[in-house]
Amino acid sequence: MSSSDDFFKGLVFGAVIGAAAGILLAPKSGTETREDIKKFSSDVQDKAQDLYYSSRKEVEKRIKALKAAGNRLDLEAYKKLVSKVVEELKNDSDVAASTAKKIGEQLTDDWNELKSAVV
Known part of the structure; x- marks a missing residue:
């Protein structure tokens, strides 16, 4: 206010x-x-x-x-960003591939929640 x-x-x-x-x-x-x-x-x-x-x-x-x-939210751009983050995490020796996949799934879920809340 x-x-x-x-x-x-x-x-x-x-x-x-x-x-x-x-x-x-x-x-x-x-x-x-x-x-x-x-x-x-x-x-x-x-x-x-x-x-x-x-x-x-x-x-x-x-x-x-x-x-x-x-x-105006762009799902394709968001998916590309998530994929990039997941790939970078997979390449990081400190982060297991399964953890990177879980993070990607969480980001996708967050996107779906955001999209449903706005539209």
Whole structure:
């Protein structure tokens, strides 16, 4: 969450508290105060609804961007990279071939999990 989001939330919260204090502490009759409270609650509801819809649009936009990024993932390039790593590990005298194969399988499983999570 960015500092501008925190600032906006603090600003809205402060406005709500200030307006509530102003309404409740104003020297008005009960009828006028109730009308002010109704208007205030309606305004708060409208602002909350606007915030909800704008947040929802932002989340939808980010989900679309994430899906688009997932579509750009290149399985063939990933497989080539995994094969290269596995071959290098097989050639390393300290790493057994079976260990290199297990690492390759794990990397392939990781790819499948990543792809299914994004798409």
